[in-house]
Amino acid sequence: MNDPFLNPASSDTGSGLSVRSATVTYRNGHTALRDATFKIPAGTITALVGVNGSGKSTLFKAIMGFVGLAGGEISILGQPVNAALKKNVVAYVPQSEDIDWNFPVLVEDVVMMGRYGHMNMMRLARAADHEAVAAALARVGMSDFRNRQIGELSGGQKKRVFLARALAQDGRVILLDEPFTGVDVNTEDAIVKLLRSLRDEGRVMLVSTHNLGSVPEFCDRTVLLNRTVLAYGPTVEIFTQANLEKTFGGVLRHFVLNESEGGKPRALDVITDDERAVIFQDGQATRRKSSSGDEDRS
Numbered sequence: 322m323n324d325p326f327l328n329p330a331s332s333d334t335g336s337g338l339s340v341r342s343a344t345v346t347y348r349n350g351h352t353a354l355r356d357a358t359f360k361i362p363a364g365t366i367t368a369l370v371g372v373n374g375s376g377k378s379t380l381f382k383a384i385m386g387f388v389g390l391a392g393g394e395i396s397i398l399g400q401p402v403n404a405a406l407k408k409n410v411v412a413y414v415p416q417s418e419d420i421d422w423n424f425p426v427l428v429e430d431v432v433m434m435g436r437y438g439h440m441n442m443m444r445l446a447r448a449a450d451h452e453a454v455a456a457a458l459a460r461v462g463m464s465d466f467r468n469r470q471i472g473e474l475s476g477g478q479k480k481r482v483f484l485a486r487a488l489a490q491d492g493r494v495i496l497l498d499e500p501f502t503g504v505d506v507n508t509e510d511a512i513v514k515l516l517r518s519l520r521d522e523g524r525v526m527l528v529s530t531h532n533l534g535s536v537p538e539f540c541d542r543t544v545l546l547n548r549t550v551l552a553y554g555p556t557v558e559i560f561t562q563a564n565l566e567k568t569f570g571g572v573l574r575h576f577v578l579n580e581s582e583g584g585k586p587r588a589l590d591v592i593t594d595d596e597r598a599v600i601f602q603d604g605q606a607t608r609r610k611s612s613s614g615d616e617d618r619s
């Protein structure tokens with residue numbers, strides 16, 4: 322780590338996810354990720370933040386073995402990608418746009434797909450598989466929808482079903498591609514609550530998001546990406562106004578509001594990348610209370 326922008330304090334990470342000098346070049350010659358390095362310990366939620374085209378999905382694809390590395394290495398729970406994938410430890414919750422919602426499939430069948438890696442070649446579901454599906458649906462509050470067509474659900478309900486699929490898979494590493502896009506505040510709070518409980522079970526979660534306001538609320542750690550890793554480490558250290566401005570360049574919307582407290586004027590910096598804004602007060606990211614009143618413990 323020669324770049325002083327990277328955070329050396331985050332090198333002690335135990336056996337989570339480790340990405341070292343990863344480079345991904347697509348077949349057309351485009352290098353979407355170059356020399357990306359970061360580590361995430363188990364039992365944490367990490368935000369993956371960057372502009373459109375900064376390589377977030379590419380990084381997910383590399384972790385899932387869908388694209389090969391032109392250089393560097395990725396280690397998942399101490400194992401190379403191929404070995405980890407054989408053991409079915411990585412679960413992926415895709416972006417809504419990547420799914421064909423016209424595909425005629427029932428909610429419980431979608432969740433059962435999470436069990437495929439636990440089944441034999443014939444893919445015959447056993448009692449344990451049905452139990453895992455029922456438990457996953459219950460955990461995301463979607464048991465009553467198990468026999469509905471997936472295409473008939475609302476955006477937030479669909480998200481919950483794909484979370485249930487990841488739960489049924491029992492992935493130790495869960496990758497979530499923009500889980501909050503198009504969901505209301507209540508669903509967002511329910512998802513955050515679920516992610517916190519998964520964190521407490523010692524899982525590793527990497528969440529790509531444009532919802533900057535939610536990052537200081539529930540992400541212990543942050544990775545800032547722009548075709549390489551610009552900074553990574555604890556959110557309180559990394560998710561600063563200066564780092565966000567460096568990550569997004571001129572792309573962010575930035576408002577400065579003048580507020581008065583006890584008769585004294587003070588400035589609030591409001592920074593947004595499309596969705597919910599992050600508000601900096603005296604250079605520190607502020608945190609919202611969830612609608613259920615829960616406070617983030619991170």
Ligand SMILES: Nc1ncnc2c1ncn2[C@@H]1O[C@H](COP(=O)(O)OP(=O)(O)OP(=O)(O)O)[C@@H](O)[C@H]1O
Pocket residue numbers: 347348349351353371372373374375376377378379380
């Ligand atoms: N299959 C591919 N072949 C060639 N180039 C690709 C391919 N997939 C993605 N890219 C390019 O790689 C770069 C990174 O894309 P990627 O999808 O990883 O970005 P992202 O950060 O996930 O963006 P977004 O926020 O819009 O989802 C982009 O310039 C994109 O055009």
